[in-house]
Amino acid sequence: MQTLIWKNLNQAERQTALTRPAQTLGDEITAIVADIKNQVVNQGDTALFALAEKFDKVKLDSLKIAPSELDNAQNALSDDLKSAIDTAYANIHKFHTAQIPTPIDTQTMVGVRCSVATRPIEKVGLYIPAGSAPLFSTVLMLAIPAKIAGCKKIVLCSPAPICDEILYTAKRCGVDEIFSVGGAGAICAMAYGTDSIPKVDKIFGPGNAFVTEAKRQVLMTGTAIDMPAGPSEVLVIADNFANPSFVASDLLSQAEHGADSQVILLTDSHVLADKVLGEIESQLQTLPRADTARLALAKSRIIIADNLTECVAISNTYAPEHLIINTDNPRQYLDDIAHAGSVFLGAYTPESMGDYASGTNHTLPTYGYARTQSSLGLADFYKRMTVQELSVDGFKNLANTVIQMASAEQLDAHKLAVTVRLDELQGK
Known part of the structure; x- marks a missing residue:
């Protein structure tokens, strides 16, 4: 994994650092x-x-x-x-x-x-x-x-x-x-x-x-x-309280999905970054899918920021499918997370739990679609119909509003649908 110091990057380099592997839908x-x-x-x-x-x-x-x-x-x-x-x-x-x-x-x-x-x-x-x-x-x-x-x-x-x-x-x-x-x-x-x-x-x-x-x-x-689907991805925000072994395992759990997957570590600790790199190499030796993971890691990043607030801002720019916040007090950052498919708080909430059995859905927006799309939920299996019902008094109360608006839009049949009813009511 490439290690980058965020403050040393210009705008173009920052954009490149957060670029996902190109999707090959040629x-x-x-x-x-x-x-x-x-x-x-x-x-x-x-x-x-x-x-x-x-x-x-x-x-x-x-x-x-x-x-x-x-x-x-x-x-x-x-x-x-x-x-x-x-x-x-x-x-x-x-x-x-x-x-x-x-x-x-x-x-x-x-x-x-x-x-x-x-x-x-x-x-x-x-x-x-x-x-x-x-x-x-x-x-x-x-x-x-x-x-x-x-x-x-x-x-x-x-x-x-x-x-x-x-x-x-x-x-x-x-x-x-x-x-x-x-x-x-x-x-x-x-x-x-x-x-x-x-x-x-x-x-x-x-x-x-x-x-x-x-x-x-x-x-x-x-x-x-359901949603557009791209390669799997995880972004981990971690501080010097995080266990490097935990962080490395979370990164590898996504890297093993496929060669086009991407994993990112955001941290304010140079020490943690170095320890995580060591743990990744050590854990790779035990994984049957290590060759696949290495291909994904080659397109992945460790980014060192000045502080955790900056880490959150970088994460929001990336809009990850999975976001793990492994810090001393992770919930304090939740309100500031604007874009993520699913969020995992704390040292003992690996992404694997959501993938299998915590209860949340693992069908999530990838490739930055978390800016506009949500994780799969019950609502995706429904459709909604709006229903309106007006009493006579309600119709009378709203009639002039609709007449004025329909007239302004020059949609005379819309206006007529109201006026014929008013005429009928006035004739009673």
């Missing part, structure tokens, strides 16, 4: 995904079988997972792992249940009643990546709020062969249908529907560059998505 990926989309739209299941054989090296007899496969998965897992999943389930369910919206029903003026009606998105699609790290924890993060919200159809796709952990967790969460379909093909299948896979209204879940591009393309044709 023309080639766009063209490949567009071709996959056309195959799925025109050939349906036939295309999905072919794509599984081509990309996942699996020849499938059926796309849909049978109930017997779910039973086998349940029997294959250890009791310890099932207990861990149950604990995570309970915490995530409790936190998301607390997000059930409070009814809004108010009188804006006498006789004018306005309210908000909340409805679940009817059909949702969940994409769960596999590859070198099958993310069964993501099933919990997506399926639990979908069930709490009351979505009528929950479909899950994951590359073949789907691991027992994903199958067990999907059953535990009450997913309706599970399909062995991966990559861009899965996104397109859920967006447009095939003979086997139902068309959904909104797609959730992370993935590689092809999945990300597929989500972008289906968004352009009317299927909603």
Whole structure:
């Protein structure tokens, strides 16, 4: 990791220091995904079988997972792992249940009643990546709020062969249908529907560059998505009270995600920075994914600021996906955090806790989108309708206001919709 002294950098150098690795969603990926989309739209299941054989090296007899496969998965897992999943389930369910919206029903003026009606998105699609790290924890993060919200159809796709952990967790969460379909093909299948896979209204879940591009393309044709997704990232603010071993492990926990991940340490302590570098090198020796982590670390930074207030300001400029504040009194800085996907306070709140089991959602805005987007929550599985109802007196009280405004905008039919009612009332 490169170590930088913030006060010694000019404006251009500061901007470079907080630049993320370039995302490689080039023309080639766009063209490949567009071709996959056309195959799925025109050939349906036939295309999905072919794509599984081509990309996942699996020849499938059926796309849909049978109930017997779910039973086998349940029997294959250890009791310890099932207990861990149950604990995570309970915490995530409790936190998301607390997000059930409070009814809004108010009188804006006498006789004018306005309210908000909340409805679940009817059909949702969940994409769960596999590859070198099958993310069964993501099933919990997506399926639990979908069930709490009351979505009528929950479909899950994951590359073949789907691991027992994903199958067990999907059953535990009450997913309706599970399909062995991966990559861009899965996104397109859920967006447009095939003979086997139902068309959904909104797609959730992370993935590689092809999945990300597929989500972008289906968004352009009317299927909603959860959020733009980029490489994973963490920013740690730490002072000289922090344990260097803890800080190093937090940085490595994100660096191991992928070569395009980025980790940043902000500190006011030269001593801590040096100790963390030593700990990183030591801990790397024990990690199976050390080569991947080293590639991410090569694009990462340690930035030494004058004080923790400056560290917070730098963090707000970066707008990290994960923000860990490992200082003597971390909560004192929370009110000053303007942009972050999820915040972890204190020495004993590693990012891993939120990734798996604290209760918060690990589906978060990356690549600086935390400036405008929120972590995934129950609200993402709902849509809202505003409702208004006017009594006769309310209509009379508001009529002249609307007449004046419609006249000024030269929208005479809007004005007429009011005046015809006034005329009818005056004729009674």
